[in-house]
Amino acid sequence: MLTEFGKIFIFLLTAIIFVIVGILTAKLVRPARPSKEKLLTYECGEDAVGSPWVKFNIRFYVVALIFLIFDVEVVMLIPWVMVYKELGLAGYIIGGIFLVLLGIGMAYEWKKGDLEWARPTITPPKAFEKSEVNADNSALKS
Amino acid sequence: MIIYEYLSELFGSPVLASVIQSLFPLIFLIPFALFAVWLERKVSAFMQDRIGPNRVGKHGWLQTVADILKLIQKEDITAANADKPLFNIAPVLVFAGSYLAFAAIPFSSAYIGSSIDLGLLFIVAASGFVVAGILMGGWASNNKYSLLGAVRSAAQVVSYEIPTVLVILSVVMLTGSLSLYELSEMQTSSIHNWILFGGNAPLLQKILLIPFMFIGFIILYISSLAEVNRTPFDIPEAESELVAGFHTEYSGMKFAMFFLAEYANMFAVSAIVSAIFLGGYQSPFGYLGNTLGLTWLVPIEQFLWFSAKGLFFVFVQMWLRWTLPRLRVDQLMALCWKYLIPIAFVNLLIIGLIVLIKI
Numbered sequence: 001m002l003t004e005f006g007k008i009f010i011f012l013l014t015a016i017i018f019v020i021v022g023i024l025t026a027k028l029v030r031p032a033r034p035s036k037e038k039l040l041t042y043e044c045g046e047d048a049v050g051s052p053w054v055k056f057n058i059r060f061y062v063v064a065l066i067f068l069i070f071d072v073e074v075v076m077l078i079p080w081v082m083v084y085k086e087l088g089l090a091g092y093i094i095g096g097i098f099l100v101l102l103g104i105g106m107a108y109e110w111k112k113g114d115l116e117w118a119r120p121t122i123t124p125p126k127a128f129e130k131s132e133v134n135a136d137n138s139a140l141k142s
Numbered sequence: 143m144i145i146y147e148y149l150s151e152l153f154g155s156p157v158l159a160s161v162i163q164s165l166f167p168l169i170f171l172i173p174f175a176l177f178a179v180w181l182e183r184k185v186s187a188f189m190q191d192r193i194g195p196n197r198v199g200k201h202g203w204l205q206t207v208a209d210i211l212k213l214i215q216k217e218d219i220t221a222a223n224a225d226k227p228l229f230n231i232a233p234v235l236v237f238a239g240s241y242l243a244f245a246a247i248p249f250s251s252a253y254i255g256s257s258i259d260l261g262l263l264f265i266v267a268a269s270g271f272v273v274a275g276i277l278m279g280g281w282a283s284n285n286k287y288s289l290l291g292a293v294r295s296a297a298q299v300v301s302y303e304i305p306t307v308l309v310i311l312s313v314v315m316l317t318g319s320l321s322l323y324e325l326s327e328m329q330t331s332s333i334h335n336w337i338l339f340g341g342n343a344p345l346l347q348k349i350l351l352i353p354f355m356f357i358g359f360i361i362l363y364i365s366s367l368a369e370v371n372r373t374p375f376d377i378p379e380a381e382s383e384l385v386a387g388f389h390t391e392y393s394g395m396k397f398a399m400f401f402l403a404e405y406a407n408m409f410a411v412s413a414i415v416s417a418i419f420l421g422g423y424q425s426p427f428g429y430l431g432n433t434l435g436l437t438w439l440v441p442i443e444q445f446l447w448f449s450a451k452g453l454f455f456v457f458v459q460m461w462l463r464w465t466l467p468r469l470r471v472d473q474l475m476a477l478c479w480k481y482l483i484p485i486a487f488v489n490l491l492i493i494g495l496i497v498l499i500k501i
Contacts, residue, residue: 002156007164007256008245008264010157014164015241019234019399026214026395039222041285042390052223052284060297063475067300070483074307078263081311082318084494092498096491103487115479117472 062114073102144252144441164255167244170449175405176206182460189464210398218394221284228282233392233399235275240403242268243410248323249448250423252441261322262310265414266303269369272407273299276378279400280388291387294471295371295378301478302368302375308486309362312493313418316341316351322414326422333426338419343497350496354489359419361486363455366411368478370404373463377471412455413448423448 002010041048077095084091109115145166149159180195180203187194195202220229243265245255258264273296280292314320316337317328328342329335338355340348368375371387379387389400416422423444431439469477 002160004256004258007160008242008258010160011164011242011245011255012238014161014168015238016234018168018241019237022399023218023233023395026216026218030215030394031217033217034219038217038219041221041223041283042385043286044385048223048285052286052289054286054289056290056293059475060293063297063301066479067304070304071300074304074311077311078314078320081314082320084315085318085497089498092494095494099487099491103484106484110480115475117475 057117059117066109066114069105070102073098146253163253164245166249166253167241167247167255170249171241171244171402171406171409174409174449175402176210178405178408178456179206179209179401181457182463185457185460186464189461213394213398216394218396219391221391223284224391225282225284228278229391230396232275232279232282233396233403235278236272237399237403237406239268239271239275240407240410242271243414244406246322247410247413247417248326248423250441250444251327253445254323257321257323260320262314262320262414262418265322265410266307266310269299269303272403276388279392283388283391285391287384287386287390288388291378291384291390295388298371298375298378298474299369301475302365302482305361305365305478305482305486306369308483308490309358309365310418312354312358312486312490313337315490315494316343316497322417322422326417326424329421329424332428333421336419336421336424336426347496347499351493354493354496355419357485357489358493359415361482361489362418363415365478365482366415367459367462368474370407370411370459372408372459374466374469375474376463376468377474408456408459409452412459413452415455416448416451420451422451 041052043049076098080091080095080098084095087094146159146163149162150156153159153162183205184194184202186192195205198204198208220226246258246261246264248254248257276295276299277292280288280290280295283289310320313325317325319325319328325337329337333339334348335342338352338359340351340355343351371378378384384390389397392400413422425443425447429440429443431437431443
């Protein structure tokens with residue numbers, strides 16, 4: 001006898017086999033004439049500059065961390081959502097308290113600016129320009 | 143369901159029957175993807191006052207078939223710098239992840255891949271599979287565009303998963319079931335039983351529920367758009383800055399697999415949205431098969447309704463794609479964390495309270 005999750009496993013196998021068969025079939029038909037230029041990493045036709053592992057925004061990690069908190073919370077909510085009707089108003093209030101606590105946490109994150117995406121702030125270097133000009137002028141004068 | 147039982151009686155083996163029924167979504171998906179790609183090009187063309195593909199076949203309807211033939215013959219290049227095993231596994235994972243979602247989607251009352259009780263939770267989990275594949279593909283390509291696209295895509299998909307799940311939970315509060323098959327069965331007979339209109343709750347509760355259900359529906363649709371990386375949320379694939387995002391380095395059949403997975407995903411999220419809120423495979427009014435007394439006609443009609451609803455939402459996705467400009471990263475994250483999630487939270491609590499009141 002096959003359980004429902006067994007059927008899902010068969011779905012998974014079907015998908016994997018389909019992709020592999022598709023790629024292998026194409027392998028029979030397509031040409032394979034690799035050359036040095038073709039095998040270069042694509043970077044708009046130029047030779048690739050530097051390592052591809054560029055620094056990216058630290059915010060991605062912050063998003064991943066916040067997501068983790070909320071995902072765990074969602075997993076906690078699923079059993080509550082399924083049974084809260086039987087628990088009545090008391091169950092609802094307990095779940096509500098849990099959600100409000102999370103809401104406070106989220107408000108704190110918001111206030112601290114963890115939800116803001118870092119944007120480059122352009123501060124025109126006024127003071128610097130001035131002193132530069134002054135220095136030039138003084139140099140000219142002396 | 144009926145089809146599975148029939149097949150297992152026919153072959154005398156549940157495993158063989160299950161293998162055959164696991165092929166059905168594939169048989170549906172390939173013509174759908176061919177049609178949807180053509181439709182997308184036509185829709186975009188008409189929206190931009192162009193003609194679109196019109197050479198291969200009448201109105202260009204064979205264009206995508208020609209494209210597939212071209213892709214099969216295309217040389218498959220794996221860049222010398224790429225991490226080969228991961229690079230080759232990525233398309234398998236991405237396609238498998240989007241195909242797995244179809245295991246829990248009921249196409250009609252006669253057919254569902256696997257009627258697990260946790261269908262919706264399973265679909266959310268399967269979409270996590272896709273993220274792993276995307277990250278793998280982007281990282282293994284060893285290309286700046288791919289890596290940036292993959293990281294953006296992962297951040298976006300995981301962020302928008304939370305409003306999705308919150309809306310799903312608020313529907314579960316009303317219905318008490320996570321199985322899409324049961325949800326669809328509940329919204330039977332006619333349009334006023336759709337969960338968008340309060341499901342089969344008592345009348346006063348229904349009236350109270352309708353505005354909040356609409357809010358939930360809109361949140362779910364927006365976040366489902368973001369989950370499949372469609373415009374206006376397509377920064378992972380932003381053509382103008384990242385070439386093609388995480389699949390920049392892919393060519394030939396592997397690229398075709400990513401493309402097929404994308405269109406499969408588009409249909410999957412549309413089907414899920416319609417199954418949760420708009421009755422799934424149920425007809426908005428009665429069935430012709432019931433009035434004529436032909437019971438075998440009903441599942442076929444249901445399948446037609448299901449694909450019509452799915453296609454409608456796919457069309458809306460295309461419409462939005464060619465109407466709205468792309469959001470910036472900070473706008474995208476602000477929309478999710480500052481608007482959708484708090485609204486979804488409050489919505490969840492309000493729906494919970496309304497359901498609890500016994501009228």
